[in-house]
Amino acid sequence: MEEARIQTPLGIAVIRGNQDGVSAISVEDGTLKQERIPETLQVPCAQLKAYFEGELTQFDFPMQPEGTPFQKRVWQALEAIPYGQTVSYQELTLRLGDPKAIRAVAAANGKNPLWIVVPCHRVIGSDGSMTGYAGGIHRKKWLLNHESPTPQHSLFG
Template identity: 50%
Template sequence: MKTYKIYYHSPVGIVEIISTLEYVLSITFVEREKKALEVPDILKEACNQLDEYFQGKRKTFDLNLKVEGTTFQKRVWNALMKINYGEVVSYKEVAKIIGNEKAVRAVGNANNKNKIPIIIPCHRVIGSNGKLIGYAGGIWRKEWLIKHEKMYQ
């Protein structure tokens, strides 16, 4: 499977987006960009939609995603996609949504394995005590994304 990449300069740092011709595969925060050779339409569209998101104009994304994970992880990621823009829920609430109230730690682990942050909004999940817990891109990015969404809600 041939993959392509592009680098997007967001307000929270450089984002590397990897795709096939049809699907977005991952979004990763990186320190520096490398040269992007071929840029298929899906990557251009991903950048356009991220632009709209960061400008407060887009609340949901409309991109073909290819997520790889366990059945449980996919259930968690689907639940994350249903969290409304600008809202936050606890890991326990996500566990309840997927029908397994005791799977709080497993929900956290699934969040950690999310390869398409922002689009699959794992930043909207917080601790039961209201504290920001864990984010692969750093807690400061999670805090920024939550504040950004609340501003445009």
């Protein structure tokens, strides 16, 4: 397993994977002095940078996330949420065919190992609220604003 670290507007992205695909992408607070990108992770890193520069809306590098079959079903449903759009947890649960599984769907969403690439940030509360996000609500707001066709200017830094 190899690891790359790149600077993003939201902190340091840590990308883990090998020649078979990326297994994890996470974010850490801080600033890098020097990026480190192994050969096998060049494409995912380039695509993440293009996303943050507003030049990429869909990722197409190989992915190998580890999870239960249920978690993988939820993550596939997340990948189907179009760039610039959001769905509620309830709507996501209905798409998966079991309206009573909302807590399990929310838990699987929270276990998403592929930050940004599997867009769990596009899931919001039924009332439009910014519900929990493992990367922090400030990052979720930034990502949704970044993907919005009509970005909102924040009154609060």
